[in-house]
Amino acid sequence: MDALKGLGEIGLGSRLKRTSEYMMRETQLVYDEFNIDFDPYLFPTFKIIKNKDGVTNTEITNSLKTSQPATTQAINKLHKKGLISLKEDKLDKRKKVVFVSNKGKQLIENVTPIWNSIEHIIKEYTNIKSESLTELINELEAKFNEKSFSKAIIEHIKMNTTQNTIAITTFKEEYSSSFYNLNIEWLQTFFYVEPYDEEVLSNPHKYIIDKGGHIFFAKLNNEVVGTVALMPMSEPNVYELTKMAVSPKHRGYKIGQQLMQHCIDFAKDRQFDKLVLYSNTKLENAIYIYRKFGFLEIPVEKGCPYERCNIKMELKTKS
Template sequence: MIDALKGIGEIGMGSRLKRVSDYMMRETQLVYNEFNIDFDPYLFPVFKIIKNKNGVTNTEINASLKTSQPATTQTLNKLIKKQLIILKEDKHDKRKKIIFLSKKGIELIQKITPLWESIEHIIKEYTAIQSNSLIEHLNILEEKFNQKDFSQAIIEHVKMNTTTKTIEIVDFKNEYSTSFYNLNIEWLKSFFYVEAFDEEVLSNPEKYIINKRGHIFFAKLGAEIVGTVALMPKDGTYELTKMAVSPNYRGHKIGQLLMQHCIDFATKNNFKSLILYSNRKLENAIYIYRKYNFIEIPVEEDSPYERSDIKMKLNLN
């Protein structure tokens, strides 16, 4: 269906901005509802000012937001009705009311702040656009909204951050051997294929890694193993290898948690460097490796992996 408002062009700028604003407010409300938070996104600017100030007047809020007195008063009445703020008399002028967060308001801040952080993150991500005009910018932004709902992106980001904060990195135990095998086999079948060398190592992690002074780490969420990685001795250094994350938890930065743990472990134990093998089609992975300061080095002719077309190294000392 043709977007009539979009076709109007620059003359419809005000209506376009209102449509985007209304959409983002509705989507933000869906986020609050998802996490059972009783809050109205239209109350956010006034509530945030009250939160940032240790006592503020109605007039000061108006001056900060450049809104009308009736609009501010209406918002304050809604916040009072929700019992999120309290009004106290000014010590020097009893006609003046000073606005503070209530106990319930302070409690709400603790619950809602992680959502605000995710909302801000997704807004930055969605609006990082190169364009020649505001209308072009809006066209691209609304297309992003069509590709993925603003609320869904925020909810996923909140859940991702919640997950990573509850992940525990643990050392190898024999009882985790099956998880080590299954996670890696699933990953290989999803992105490549299982080579004979993979099958041999994954089936015998103690023989090929642990008993050779290697290390295997696991990302544990509650009682569930959701990711794994190994540091395998190779040519006087250690290969960061066999990293795999459960498909149910990909996109939650678990791989980065495992990588950082390996780097911290290697640094603590005075490893001189780490190496890894990968494939250039894994663009996101290569980007992350470079983010952690791995640099590309030549792949040897007798590389243990047929699928590998890039080798990288991280110098630690």
């Protein structure tokens, strides 16, 4: 039994402290994994120094709302690592102005992709709807137990540095279960499975392949991690870009965008007139990406096959 969790709201301070210490330890594991000589506890101080063209101890203290001794200790550690340099203030010789050293600038260049991944995973892990801070921490700790903070960050970093290893391939019978499972998981996560979805996903040959459509799969290290389909529509030479789904543990790595670009390139090569997609404005990030790729909104027709659809978009692909 988790004694701290059992304390309820009155144990909130201890819960926050434990969560903070856990995240610091896990972040250190990430730095160690990539041979980055840095202490996560020094991040706030170093980030302020990085963002300023010279800053004093007092300015750092006031910005972070911490104690003067704590700031001094952090500065001393950063100086000992050679990441900062200290210079006398031109107007007051008693003051020291802190700058990032050349070694510190090199560290920033090396560690910035890691910081970006850490920020991404924190946003992903804390995207929680809750009625209280205690409930949010409960959900956050459950996510940590499911996959450690460090493992999630390391996977994200490696994925973003190995995107070229993503291979996109065409339909094979052995991929039928992946096509079904990836899409069902996505629908259950964001909406619900409509009868039309179940029918198409259970019969990809009947509704897509045999009608001249195409299904593509993204593979990473021989594992299917995403899929998308181009399904013929009643209008000649027009295809619906549909059934796009990426496995939960690989979301956020732009696999969906790679699949979409593949579909657009494929449509242009085959001289399709246009691609059409149905979506929902609830999926703000997806709609943003569709617009980024050139899709424009058009009216949703009566009798749209999807109950969840409230936006229809098209991209003209024929040159």
